[in-house]
Amino acid sequence: MAEQESIVPVAAIVCFLLGVTTLILLNRSKNRIWMDKLAGLMLGWCLIFFGLRYAAATIQETGWVDIMYANESSDLGVFQYLYYSFTIAAFAILALFPLVYPYPVLQKESSIKLVGPITFVLGLVIVITMMLTDYKYNTFWQVLTIPCFIISIPVYFRFLSEEMVNNDETARRMSLAAGIILVAFFGSQMTWWLAQLISINDEFIGRFAIEEGVKSHSYLPNLIGDTVVNTLGSISILCLVAGETWRANKKGVSSFTIVIFLILLVGIISGIADIAVLDIVESCMVTECETFPASYAIWYKFTTEALLLLFTPLMVMYILLHFDVIDTEAENNQWMTRIIVILMLLIVSSTMIELLQSFLPVSQMVSSAILAMVVAIFIGWEERIMSSLIGEGESVSKKLKSLGELHETDISDEELQIFSKLMGVLTTIIIILCWLYSSIVR
Amino acid sequence: MSSSGDFRDILSNMTSSKEGNRFTLISFVAVIIMLSYTGYDTVVYRAEVISSFAEENEYVISFSIQNETMQLVETLQDDETRNVIFELSDIAVPEGFSIGLIEVTITSEEEEGVSVQCDSVAGDIIENDLTAQWNDTTNDLSGQDSSCAPIELNLRVYPDFTGETVTVSAINEFQAVQKWTETGWGVGDLSIDLDLDVNSPLGFDPVGQDTDEEITVDVTVVLFSLSIQQV
Numbered sequence: 001m002a003e004q005e006s007i008v009p010v011a012a013i014v015c016f017l018l019g020v021t022t023l024i025l026l027n028r029s030k031n032r033i034w035m036d037k038l039a040g041l042m043l044g045w046c047l048i049f050f051g052l053r054y055a056a057a058t059i060q061e062t063g064w065v066d067i068m069y070a071n072e073s074s075d076l077g078v079f080q081y082l083y084y085s086f087t088i089a090a091f092a093i094l095a096l097f098p099l100v101y102p103y104p105v106l107q108k109e110s111s112i113k114l115v116g117p118i119t120f121v122l123g124l125v126i127v128i129t130m131m132l133t134d135y136k137y138n139t140f141w142q143v144l145t146i147p148c149f150i151i152s153i154p155v156y157f158r159f160l161s162e163e164m165v166n167n168d169e170t171a172r173r174m175s176l177a178a179g180i181i182l183v184a185f186f187g188s189q190m191t192w193w194l195a196q197l198i199s200i201n202d203e204f205i206g207r208f209a210i211e212e213g214v215k216s217h218s219y220l221p222n223l224i225g226d227t228v229v230n231t232l233g234s235i236s237i238l239c240l241v242a243g244e245t246w247r248a249n250k251k252g253v254s255s256f257t258i259v260i261f262l263i264l265l266v267g268i269i270s271g272i273a274d275i276a277v278l279d280i281v282e283s284c285m286v287t288e289c290e291t292f293p294a295s296y297a298i299w300y301k302f303t304t305e306a307l308l309l310l311f312t313p314l315m316v317m318y319i320l321l322h323f324d325v326i327d328t329e330a331e332n333n334q335w336m337t338r339i340i341v342i343l344m345l346l347i348v349s350s351t352m353i354e355l356l357q358s359f360l361p362v363s364q365m366v367s368s369a370i371l372a373m374v375v376a377i378f379i380g381w382e383e384r385i386m387s388s389l390i391g392e393g394e395s396v397s398k399k400l401k402s403l404g405e406l407h408e409t410d411i412s413d414e415e416l417q418i419f420s421k422l423m424g425v426l427t428t429i430i431i432i433l434c435w436l437y438s439s440i441v442r
Numbered sequence: 443m444s445s446s447g448d449f450r451d452i453l454s455n456m457t458s459s460k461e462g463n464r465f466t467l468i469s470f471v472a473v474i475i476m477l478s479y480t481g482y483d484t485v486v487y488r489a490e491v492i493s494s495f496a497e498e499n500e501y502v503i504s505f506s507i508q509n510e511t512m513q514l515v516e517t518l519q520d521d522e523t524r525n526v527i528f529e530l531s532d533i534a535v536p537e538g539f540s541i542g543l544i545e546v547t548i549t550s551e552e553e554e555g556v557s558v559q560c561d562s563v564a565g566d567i568i569e570n571d572l573t574a575q576w577n578d579t580t581n582d583l584s585g586q587d588s589s590c591a592p593i594e595l596n597l598r599v600y601p602d603f604t605g606e607t608v609t610v611s612a613i614n615e616f617q618a619v620q621k622w623t624e625t626g627w628g629v630g631d632l633s634i635d636l637d638l639d640v641n642s643p644l645g646f647d648p649v650g651q652d653t654d655e656e657i658t659v660d661v662t663v664v665l666f667s668l669s670i671q672q673v
Contacts, residue, residue, distance in 0.1 A: 407447030
C-alpha cells in the first residue's frame, strides 16, 4: 500500500483558484441585486482565506491534527500563525454570511454597509486575541457557526413547507440554498452525527488531548466550541434528512436528497466504526495510546476529510452558479465559468483517483485510463453539466423579490466593493502581524 | 412590492409558515437536548478526565524483594582457571516477579599448608548471551583477593533497578509501571571464571600439602515485584 498523501495542497489550489475566479466573475457581473453581489464577495473572500489557510498548512508540512491544536511546547512558526489567522478571518466571514444569504436578515442600507467593517473588526479582534493567547482557545470560535444554524434551519423548513403544503415549486430554490449552506458549514460534523448522538465524541476529544500531550483541548472554551459545532452539525443533518424524506415522498428523489442520504449513511458507518475503535480510543487513558487501524484512517480520509477539503468548495461553486450569484449569462463570463467548472471537477476527480490508488493495488496505467475516462466524460457532457448548473439556475434574490421580502436599496457597487477592500487590508495586516509576531516571540 | 427592511418584518416573514415553524421548533429543542447531555459529557465529565492528564501525575514505585540463592563448591588446583555455569532457568521466578540483580560471593578458606597463608583467588563474571545490563557502570564483574576475604561481584539485570523506591511522573498507572514490566531480562546462564594461585610463605611449602583450594561460589538472584501508589 502506498503512503497516504495529504489532500490539503489540492484543497489550497481549489479554494484559492475558485475564490479568485469568483471575485473576477463577480466584478464582470453587472445589474446584480445587492444581496447576490455581497454574498458573492463574501464567498469569494472566504474561499481565498481558506485557500491561504491550506497553503500555510502545506508549507508548514505539519500533520492535520498537529496544526489544528497548538502545542504549548511547540514553536509556532510564521506559517502556523498564518494558518490560524486565515482560518479566523474565514470564520469571521462565515459568521456574517447567513445574515446576508440565502435569506438576508440585514436589509437596511445602513446595516448592509456595516457588513464589511464588522467582518473586518471581528476578524482582526479575534486574530489578535488568539495570537496574544498563543492560540489556546483556537477551536472556541467555531461558535461563530451558530448564526448559520439559527437562520438557515427556519429558512429551510419554511420554504420546504411552502413547497409541500402550498405546492410552490419555486420555493425549492430557497430550501435547497439553505440546505447546501448547512452542508457546506457543518459537512464534516455531519459525518459523525451518530457518534455525537450517542455522545462518544467526547471520548475522541479526550484521546486527542492526551495523545497530543494535552494541548488546547483541555481549555473549557474549546470544549464548548467543539460540543456546539458537533451538535449543530448532527441536528442539521437529521433536520435535512427529515425534510428531504418528506419531500422525496411527495416530489420524488432529487440529487440533493441523495447527497443528504449519503451523508446520513456515512454518519451511520462512521458511528459504528467509532464504537468499534472505542477500546483503542480509551487506551490512551487506561494504558498507552494505540494507533488506529489503517482502514479507519482511510475511511475518514475519504469521507470527512474529502467532504471538508474537496467537496465544500464544489458546493460553494454550485451556490455561485446555480443560484445565479454571478452572472453566468454575460458573454465575458461564459468561457471563464466553463473553464473553472471543468477544472474544479477534474482536480477533485483526479485527487480521488490518486487517493484510491494509494491503498488499492491499481497500477498507474489503470488509474491513468480511469482519469482519461473522467476527462472524456467531462468534455463530452460539458454542455449537460453546464446546463444543469447554470441553465436551471434561479436566483434566490429574485424569489425573495417576488415574495416582496427583499428590500431594494440604492446601495452602489462601489459601496459593496468596500468589503473587498477591507478584506484586502485584513489580509495584509494578517501577513504583517504573523510575520512580526512569530519573529518576536521566537 | 419591496420589503421595508425592518428587522421585525423580516423575522415575521421568516417565520410565516406554520408547518415550517413546527419543524424549526423541534430542531431547536433537539439542539438544546443534545447540547445538554453531550455538553455534560464533554464540558463537565471529559474536561475533568482530560485535566487529570493535563499535568503528569506523580507515582511512587516501591519494590518487594525476594532472594533466590544457588551455591557451588569447587576445588581448584594451583594455577587453575575453571569456568562454572549457573542456569538461571533453574530458579522458579514467582508470578509478578522479575530478576533485578545478580550478586555473587566467592569465598575461599585456607586450611592447609604450614603457614595457612591465604591463596590468591580471582573471579570474573563472563559476558555471554545472558540478557542483562552488561555495560552498566555499577556492575562489578571482576574481583581478586588474597586475604581470605570474600570477593563480591554483581551484575545488574533489569535496567536501572537498584531496589530503592523510585518516583516517576506519568499520565496513568500503566505508563508509570511500564518501564518496570518489561520481560526478557535475566534469560540465559551466568558464567563465572574462577582462578586460583596458591600462596606459600616465600614460595616455600616443604610438606607440599597446599596444592589446591576449595572455593565456594554463592549466587544470589534478587527478584522484585512492584507496588505503585499515586502521590
